[in-house]
Amino acid sequence: MQKNIAYRTWHRSVVELWPRHEWLWPIFMTGIALLISGGCHLTMGVITGDDWSGPTSFRKPALFGISTGLTCISMSWVWGKLRIWSLDPVVVWLTSLALALEVTLITIQFWRGVPSHFNHATYRDAFIEVAMLVLIIIASLGISWLVFRSLLPGAFLTIEETHDPSRIPSTSMKSAIRAGLLLLWISLLLGFIISSIGWAEIQAGRNPELVPHAGVLKFPHGACLHAIQTLPLAVFVWQFLKCGHVLLRTNLLASAHFTFLNYACWQTFSGLARFEPAMGGMILLGLTSLCLLSALCPSRWIDAVLPTKRLSERGS
Structure with a gap:
């Protein structure tokens, strides 16, 4: 069954x-x-x-x-x-x-x-x-x-507008879609910015793919380009598994995406390689990990922290 x-x-x-x-x-x-x-x-x-x-x-x-x-x-x-x-x-x-x-x-x-x-x-x-x-x-x-x-x-x-319930997104799915699309739009904007920087690097006789000395220009553009897939997919899996606090998990995962995007921008425009250790980058990467782990933690842990009634799949 x-x-x-x-x-x-x-x-x-x-x-x-x-x-x-x-x-x-x-x-x-x-x-x-x-x-x-x-x-x-x-x-x-x-x-x-x-x-x-x-x-x-x-x-x-x-x-x-x-x-x-x-x-x-x-x-x-x-x-x-x-x-x-x-x-x-x-x-x-x-x-x-x-x-x-x-x-x-x-x-x-x-x-x-x-x-x-x-x-x-x-x-x-x-x-x-x-x-x-x-x-x-x-x-x-x-x-x-x-x-x-x-x-x-x-x-x-x-x-009221459709007889197909599958076309009606839950509150969590709406949040995932909006955050994913916004991250896609920001990624496109960063694409234009890094393209302009790349041409400036060419004019200066340098590598158009790097910001001196090691910043990878395409890193911020691709860091969260596919959040429009990862966020709704995560919501689908959580709802399929009937996890609690789906909306909270969605917002935490979206926060992890945004924080990681900030990390990618910090590393690149500071002239650092993708995972080159630096104080600012490590703080942002730590915040990303914290948001991600919080989104994936068991429901009973969230229940222990939040004195609220557990959200059902339908309610989220």
Whole structure:
């Protein structure tokens, strides 16, 4: 019986990922296509024993394909839980097209054997670089629209508006979605900042991927880029396991993400390597660990600390 319940819950969660509106299919299918592309490049890189650290390695098309694909699928899932606005279909189409073309250009540059970023060696490379910048700006505007929509009061569907209870997110899931989207938006903003710094480093004759002397520029951009997946997934697991205090756990895990993002920024802009010991970084990393461990601790420990009635899955 328990296995049947677990299977039905898993099956319902998988089916829930499928778009509920026709206008969501472009971004969902874009995500699937990019995942397949990234997975193929990852497989080829492993088989050939490619050097993953180089700017022309399989890492670029694999990483951007998988990362962008997951983001597209997550956005289609989030949009399916929001009230529809008339501008939503247009934003979805533009965002899907921009992200698909951007990753395609990155993949083309890989197969040409040249870097996809910080590359103005030829007129063709310069054109592709500028085109990717325009495309990511368009995609960022689309993501900003989704973030803005999700943060508005009454943004999510209610039971009175739909006969499908699976589309109604719990309070914990709403918190996870909003925090995840906000972290995604901040990560995109950091992407533009580090790109500008990278070009400044090139003009100074230095490595565009490092802030002197060892700060890794891409570290802050990628630190919490996928919180829109990790936070809702954690809520799903906690609710599936019927853990108590799901909303509190969600907020603690979101705090861990934000603190780790601060840690990544501190290390990078202080010119330190990702995990190079430093007082400020160690404090932020300690706070991250504290929030993470608090989110994962047993419910009875939380009950012992908080003199409140344990939250049920439905109440959270």
